[in-house]
Amino acid sequence: MIINSIHKQPSFVLAARMAGSLYRMLETARVMNISSSNAKGISIRGGQKTAGFKPITDFISETAHDTITISSKINAAALAFSISAVNEKRIRFSLDCFNKALSRLEEGSAREALQQKINSLSGVLQQMKQQQSKYSKDLTSFFDEITQRIRGAKIIVIYSRTEASRADEYSQNLFAIADDLEACSENIANEIKICKTFLYDLDNQIEQ
Numbered sequence: 001m002i003i004n005s006i007h008k009q010p011s012f013v014l015a016a017r018m019a020g021s022l023y024r025m026l027e028t029a030r031v032m033n034i035s036s037s038n039a040k041g042i043s044i045r046g047g048q049k050t051a052g053f054k055p056i057t058d059f060i061s062e063t064a065h066d067t068i069t070i071s072s073k074i075n076a077a078a079l080a081f082s083i084s085a086v087n088e089k090r091i092r093f094s095l096d097c098f099n100k101a102l103s104r105l106e107e108g109s110a111r112e113a114l115q116q117k118i119n120s121l122s123g124v125l126q127q128m129k130q131q132q133s134k135y136s137k138d139l140t141s142f143f144d145e146i147t148q149r150i151r152g153a154k155i156i157v158i159y160s161r162t163e164a165s166r167a168d169e170y171s172q173n174l175f176a177i178a179d180d181l182e183a184c185s186e187n188i189a190n191e192i193k194i195c196k197t198f199l200y201d202l203d204n205q206i207e208q
Helices: 011-104 109-164 168-207
Strands: none
Touching: 011 109, 011 168, 109 168
């Protein structure tokens, strides 16, 4: 899937904004987990009338737990990316200053020492780029994991409504839970889309 870049911002800002989306994703996953607990309570009270909802509640709970776990891993990677991006900005500023100073120095020990410093910082910068590339690949993998689970959750919404329609006096509550699951799935899917847009821009900046 091709994602158009719309956020022309420094990499450390993009990483920070990604962290904001991840926080909202975590909050949504926690709401999903609460809905699962409510559904379990209803399925127990409903006995045979809600027996078909039991495996659905297990799936919702598992999806919420997995989303929270993976989101935490994404948040750690995004934070590491953000720190690396801030450090990169500082190194680039230092390199710019050193190169300007180098252009004003004549041949000699001072120029040689400064050139060595520039070469060293350039090597550090290259290592950061490689590190950021790894973070980017990790983030892509994590986002794909969550996307797979959310796709499954959207399918479960259909089964949830089918089972809710058979639950007699418990139908209204179970339909509400199905609606919550659908809303949570859509919210998480939207946040993933936003994060992938940020990641697209981050990848472009790594290549520069």
